[in-house]
Amino acid sequence: MNLLDNLNPEQLAAVTLPSQSALILAGAGSGKTRVLTTRIAWLIQTGQVSPAGIMAVTFTNKAAKEMLTRLSSMLPVNTRGMWIGTFHGLCNRLLRTHHRDAALPQTFQILDSQDQLSMIKRMLKALNVDDEKYPAKDLMYFINNAKDRGQRAGDVEAYDHVQKRMAELYDVYDQQCQREGVVDFAELLLRAYELLQRNHPLRQHYQMRFRHILVDEFQDTNDLQYNLLKLLAGHGEQRGGALFAVGDDDQSIYAFRGANVGNMQAFERDFEVKNLIKLEQNYRSHGNILDSANHLISNNAKRLGKNLRTDAGLGEPVRIYEASSDLEEAQWIIDEAKSLMAEGVSKSEIAVLYRSNAQSRVIEHALFAAGLPYTVYGGLRYFQRAEVKHAIAYLQLMDNPHNDSAFLRVVNFPTRGIGARSIEQLQMAAESYRVSLYAAVPYMTGKAGTALGNFVKLIESARFETQQLPLPEMVRVVLERSTLLAHYGNEKEGQERIENLQQMVGAATQFVQEEGFGTHAPAHLGPQAAAASGTAIVDGDGIDVLDADAPLATVMSPLSAFLAHASLEAGDAQAQAGQEAIQLMTVHSAKGLEFDAVFITGLEEGLFPHESSAREMDGVDEERRLMYVAITRARRRLYMSFTQQRMLHGQTRFNMKSRFFDELPEHALKWLTPRVQTNWFAGRKSTTAWDDATFREGGSDNHIAKQIAQKSTSGNGTGWRIGESVSHARFGEGVIVNIEGGAGSARAQINFGAAGMKVLDLSVAKLERIGR
DNA sequence: CGGGGCGTGGTTTTT
């Protein structure tokens, strides 16, 4: 049976585990996705489960798609019967199917983060809440956090009056969402969780159905996601399928958005996991790279424990470069990239990684000046573009007119004489009648009433005209009727926007085909769908509607599905110019990717590890995991760099090199610049002394910049230079951040890291030069 | 209603 060919013993063991809960600790590059997909294929091929008995959960659409693609190449099986998708995608499906039980309209719509924020702003304004004291962003964070922990407004423990008020506002927000028939991302999961918890027959149904639940990137799950999985897997209820969790605690880098690595240990304990398999054979990187990763991550406490190994040789050493400035660092990257290309490494196999997006500019500039093509990851996604969101808003109103966010977005766009004044009146009317803006329009009188009434008529007639049309046609008509195309046609720079809008017809066509709606599916639901929706299965009439071949189509209209798709899958980032380009991205977005050659840049205290990580619990550990992720992206060549001087937020900063250099194995490294010894962090677990480690030189103005330039070129007659690394008998090692006075009476300000910032008289202090 | 001017704040990101 060729399915299992070429698996190593651990992979084979994982793939063929009995139907019990299992935890697979899958190191970077250990064939994690392969194990997941092969297990699904094996379970089906050996007849242990039907496709409908499989649920596989991922975090990103990309991962879900990848899984589906690989699976269909392994198995001649219709993958539609399986529930493979993101947490949010699967919850969406569940809630559409049981929308009545979940107390949602079938056409409920999903707010993206942008919509959620604007809705909260609107609410705060309407309630006359002091936005200094309760910023919309804070409240949004508060609400999402509570939901991610599974808490409703009433469950939140408020310790002070601010929290108490926020909890009240959370409640108002939820009510408003309910009125509008919209849910935010976190709500999607919380609703699904509450639905299953409340409805026993329904829960039992799904517990019996999904014999195997497989979870990817388990270390990234938040509490709510874990609880949802527990519910589905029938934890504590003696039924339900086996939970197969794949993850890597060392690659947990999303604590800041609620991910809880502790879920891995919790899972082991809660499910009494007997099958723990470690995939430690790495198929990606050469030895020196892997040694570096292993050595670094061993500095973290609280690990499940894992050491990657490779059959590949040591390969090349990890190259380390100390640049004098961010500009020079960028230049060095270009020189190295050019020589890599001369060696035959393709541009798209070269990645430049950085901790924060702000670092990309200097590198982009240098690449541009050098005429090297490059791609920056993480731009605006297709469905987030303003013009596309406008078109979507029209469609949203046609499907659910009570979506106030959509209403406000386009009620006067393109302009139709409905000003702020009219909107305000409408909002007051809606407030007093406790209805949506759309529903409040009939209460409006006078000129404003007429204009608003015409807008309503536009939406209604567009709906009426298109209800028998296939989705792509519907989109085409809406683009015309909304006059969006005409509007952008009159704009100077409108051509690109028009193209984006027209792409939506194509996106709809593709969606309809891929999701199995059939191009001629009517917008309204057929009789089969009517039977399928609601609570048919709990009536026990023997119909398992969820095994239908195209569940999405039986449960929601093409339009509703397309709108959900637009919210849940923001689409590709900006059309990347040319495939053959050097790849620029943050370390976070590099997770899951691999390249022949990788540059990890800006390895300086305060940047990487980032200064704000010191404030958070286990923050530096998370930064270290981030560094671990960065290192393990490289196949053959790995470069690391740091600078003595960097421009950030309009200020020149002098940072010490990252403590992570002290955590790498000497034998695997090659210092391209003279070695600077710093070990003031050695043996220290963490520090809160960030201000000691980072010195900001105020100097956006040229005069000061020149001074610094002069001082840092040894042209000051002291023999010392700003940015230079020195060693002191008592204070240890540090970096000169400023020099004052002339030769003979000069004093230097030196950042001794943990020992603090000192000003020393250069004629008295015994300083030793380190490195160059 | 749109644009220019001013003020502020500025990890990481997916859904």
Add this chain to the structure above:
DNA sequence: CCACGCCCCG
């Protein structure tokens, strides 16, 4: 430094 939000003016 620079991007974004807000406010005021034409």
